Amino acid sequence: xxxxxxxxxxxxxxxEELHFGRAxxxxxxxxxxVSRRVRALEAELGVELFVRTPRNTxxxxxxxxxxxxxxxxxxxxxxxxxxxxxxxxxxxxxxxVGFVWSTLPAYLPRLVAAAPERHRDIELSVSQKHFVEIxxxxxxxxxxxxxxxxxxxxxxxxxxxxxxxxxxxxxxxGHPLATRPALTLADLxxxxxxxxxxxxxxxxxxxxxxxxxxxxxxxxxxxEVRSPAEALALVRRAAARRPxxxxxxxxxxxxxxxxxxxxxxxxxxxxxxxxxPARRRxxxxxxxxxxxxxxxxxxxxx
Numbered sequence: 001x002x003x004x005x006x007x008x009x010x011x012x013x014x015x016e017e018l019h020f021g022r023a024x025x026x027x028x029x030x031x032x033x034v035s036r037r038v039r040a041l042e043a044e045l046g047v048e049l050f051v052r053t054p055r056n057t058x059x060x061x062x063x064x065x066x067x068x069x070x071x072x073x074x075x076x077x078x079x080x081x082x083x084x085x086x087x088x089x090x091x092x093x094x095x096x097v098g099f100v101w102s103t104l105p106a107y108l109p110r111l112v113a114a115a116p117e118r119h120r121d122i123e124l125s126v127s128q129k130h131f132v133e134i135x136x137x138x139x140x141x142x143x144x145x146x147x148x149x150x151x152x153x154x155x156x157x158x159x160x161x162x163x164x165x166x167x168x169x170x171x172x173x174g175h176p177l178a179t180r181p182a183l184t185l186a187d188l189x190x191x192x193x194x195x196x197x198x199x200x201x202x203x204x205x206x207x208x209x210x211x212x213x214x215x216x217x218x219x220x221x222x223x224e225v226r227s228p229a230e231a232l233a234l235v236r237r238a239a240a241r242r243p244x245x246x247x248x249x250x251x252x253x254x255x256x257x258x259x260x261x262x263x264x265x266x267x268x269x270x271x272x273x274x275x276x277p278a279r280r281r282x283x284x285x286x287x288x289x290x291x292x293x294x295x296x297x298x299x300x301x302x
Contacts, residue, residue, distance in 0.1 A: 003044060005077055008070045010037035011049060015067050016128050018057050018227060026128075056233065075142040078125065093122045098129040098137060098146035101228050107147050107162070131201035149204065167262040170231070172238045182261045185212050192222035194231045 013034075014023040020031045027034060042049050049063035059067070082094050095115075099108060108126060115124045129137060134146045138157060147162065169188070171178050177187060189212075198205040212219045225231045 007037045007041040010034050012070050096125045096143040098127050098143040100148045103147045168259050169262050170235045170259050178258045182263045189217045194223050195221050197224035
């Protein structure tokens with residue numbers, strides 16, 4: 001069985017995005033091209049990898065089981081290319097950088113733009129990872145470094161903080177919390193929450209729950225999802241189901257949700273009653289660079 005790498009790469013990227021438009025953007029292809037490559041791979045394997053509907057794309061159980069094998073095949077091919085160039089002595093180095101979904105927009109464009117100017121003799125490759133994939137990928141040397149959120153699992157890796165960002169909460173437009181300029185963890189107490197499934201980031205999932213419970217709160221996780229994109233889609237769906245007055249025009253899709261900053265304490269002048277001071281503050285999300293232990297540690301700004 002001869003499986004073209006282009007088909008495997010289309011499968012992996014679509015599995016990570018679960019959206020043909022975003023997958024096409026990452027691959028530099030059109031959406032029909034991505035669809036044809038995935039269909040061809042399904043025909044070659046004799047299995048269905050995705051369930052496609054007009055509203056969404058989701059993986060089948062077979063697709064989920066084969067995804068890691070496809071990633072391993074692509075990683076092995078990349079390692080073979082690097083070793084071949086090293087043996088040939090062409091003098092070209094390679095740096096493989098991993099990202100998680102939330103760090104792609106802030107860091108990927110700047111990295112791609114700056115790398116050719118500052119290091120012309122280095123080939124840059126990028127890939128998207130789930131939290132649980134970061135440490136294994138670094139150990140296998142599939143990637144040299146990863147720009148991620150705090151892992152809460154430093155183990156043998158060296159990390160360098162790149163920046164601090166506030167945590168955000170997305171709520172339907174018609175929700176009572178949507179009228180407030182900012183929210184606290186206390187505001188979310190008792191609210192049905194959508195969260196990234198624990199299997200994708202166990203330490204991070206537990207750290208957030210611990211921070212809430214340290215404040216005497218008991219978060220109610222109503223649904224766990226595979227990606228932030230899926231979570232936002234569910235928030236939009238909740239907004240669409242909310243009753244509207246007959247004299248109101250339907251809102252456009254991008255207005256079906258609002259995003260609010262999750263603050264440590266109630267901001268002054270905010271809506272709703274002022275909450276008591278937190279017993280334990282939850283830090284803002286940090287963007288960090290993770291890489292295998294080096295001597296000396298890498299620790300250099302990107």
